[in-house]
Amino acid sequence: MKAKIFEIKRxxxxxxxxxxxxxxxxxxxxxxxxxxxxxSQNSKKEILFYQNKCTGCGRCENxxxxxxxxxxxxxxxxxxxxxxTTDEVFDIVIRDKAFYETxxxxxxxxxxECMLQINFLAEILEKCKNAGIHTAVDTAGHIPWESFxxxxxxxxxxxxxxxxxxxxxxxxxxxxxxxxxxENLKKLLKSNVDVWVRIPIIPDVNDTEEEMKNIKAFFExxxxxxxxxxxxxxxxxxxxYEALGKSVEKFDVPDKEKIEKLKKxxxxxxxxxxx
Numbered sequence: 001m002k003a004k005i006f007e008i009k010r011x012x013x014x015x016x017x018x019x020x021x022x023x024x025x026x027x028x029x030x031x032x033x034x035x036x037x038x039x040s041q042n043s044k045k046e047i048l049f050y051q052n053k054c055t056g057c058g059r060c061e062n063x064x065x066x067x068x069x070x071x072x073x074x075x076x077x078x079x080x081x082x083x084x085t086t087d088e089v090f091d092i093v094i095r096d097k098a099f100y101e102t103x104x105x106x107x108x109x110x111x112x113e114c115m116l117q118i119n120f121l122a123e124i125l126e127k128c129k130n131a132g133i134h135t136a137v138d139t140a141g142h143i144p145w146e147s148f149x150x151x152x153x154x155x156x157x158x159x160x161x162x163x164x165x166x167x168x169x170x171x172x173x174x175x176x177x178x179x180x181x182x183e184n185l186k187k188l189l190k191s192n193v194d195v196w197v198r199i200p201i202i203p204d205v206n207d208t209e210e211e212m213k214n215i216k217a218f219f220e221x222x223x224x225x226x227x228x229x230x231x232x233x234x235x236x237x238x239x240x241y242e243a244l245g246k247s248v249e250k251f252d253v254p255d256k257e258k259i260e261k262l263k264k265x266x267x268x269x270x271x272x273x274x275x
Contacts, residue, residue, distance in 0.1 A: 018105025036237030040112035045081035106134025
């Protein structure tokens with residue numbers, strides 16, 4: 001069994017506790033206008049071209065996405081996406097088990113949307129779980145509940161995105177409604193698994209008091225996750241749109257004051273959950 005993966009990042013520290021290996025799957029069923037990994041959206045292999053780095057040497061003139069051994073000496077052109085077997089991914093993940101154990105880390109499967117390749121994901125999660133490695137799945141949740149049921153026995157932590165509570169805003173800025181996403185989150189919060197909810201903060205989209213009140217009301221009704229993370233928008237992925245020949249929608253970067261205010265609005269009595 002194979003999956004399309006565009007990056008395997010060792011010694012990652014952002015997607016769960018401790019030192020981790022993060023595996024980025026290619027393909028996503030959302031089209032978030034602020035996405036900082038646009039190369040993750042298409043499930044097929046793609047070529048990224050950074051024109052400002054090109055010296056015009058001509059080595060890549062006939063390059064196709066199947067030329068996996070190609071590399072540009074100046075990093076001007078790269079092929080995004082590679083087919084991996086579960087054994088190949090596991091062999092990379094297991095190398096750093098000692099670091100996971102000493103730091104409280106593990107492996108995180110992300111994307112794109114890793115749950116779109118659910119059979120591969122279930123198989124690699126089971127391999128990691130059986131090897132005693134802490135497992136995390138980073139998802140936007142727009143997936144049939146049956147897929148969650150398939151991986152729940154092998155998943156220690158879900159990193160779960162809430163893009164917006166307002167359904168119209170959610171559809172306008174991600175391309176899909178949030179009905180399925182919120183229903184799945186209700187079920188996850190009742191299951192015997194850790195859930196961290198992550199909220200990207202996008203100025204003039206979801207950074208309103210109304211949005212925070214609605215998110216807090218949701219948690220008060222269905223249960224608070226183990227942790228809530230607010231992720232301020234950043235523009236570090238804009239150059240990738242140009243490399244893919246895509247247009248990019250620009251947003252302002254929220255200031256720290258605003259983020260702290262939103263954190264306080266979301267906090268339960270135990271405000272250590274909000275970070």
